[in-house]
Amino acid sequence: xxxxxxxxxxxxxxxxxxxxxxxxxxxxxxxxxxxxxxxxxxxxxxxxxxxxxxxxxxxxxxxxxxxxxxxxxxxxxxxxxxxxxxxxxxxxxxxxxxxxxxxxxxxxxxxxxxxxxxxxxxxxxxxxxxxxxxxxx
Numbered sequence: 001x002x003x004x005x006x007x008x009x010x011x012x013x014x015x016x017x018x019x020x021x022x023x024x025x026x027x028x029x030x031x032x033x034x035x036x037x038x039x040x041x042x043x044x045x046x047x048x049x050x051x052x053x054x055x056x057x058x059x060x061x062x063x064x065x066x067x068x069x070x071x072x073x074x075x076x077x078x079x080x081x082x083x084x085x086x087x088x089x090x091x092x093x094x095x096x097x098x099x100x101x102x103x104x105x106x107x108x109x110x111x112x113x114x115x116x117x118x119x120x121x122x123x124x125x126x127x128x129x130x131x132x133x134x135x136x137x
Contacts, residue, residue, distance in 0.1 A: 102110050124132070 100113075102112055104110055
């Protein structure tokens with residue numbers, strides 16, 4: 001059975017932990033592989049059919065990833081809302097409050113709006129609106 005098995009060598013750059021000593025003795029004709037290599041059996045198309053069950057992979061040889069490599073779980077990523085940082089002398093309550101008090105200029109500078117800019121300007125005259133619309137550096 002072992003003599004009719006074709007072997008493929010796959011070289012990986014990942015460090016693979018050495019498995020525990022194999023309970024069966026190795027044949028003397030086995031090939032020694034360099035450290036960091038992995039030897040996988042090719043599946044025989046003539047003898048074995050594809051196994052399409054949920055517990056095995058879609059190939060004739062069992063999955064080596066679950067046995068040889070440790071399982072990695074990705075760290076949960078938490079998305080944070082954008083934060084406006086500026087030299088301010090008080091604590092911002094919300095992001096919306098920061099957006100109302102500060103504005104980014106065309107050059108990328110963060111400047112504070114002048115007082116009254118964020119309030120309703122319907123009852124103010126044109127001269128006062130113009131003065132309030134200018135920004136304070």
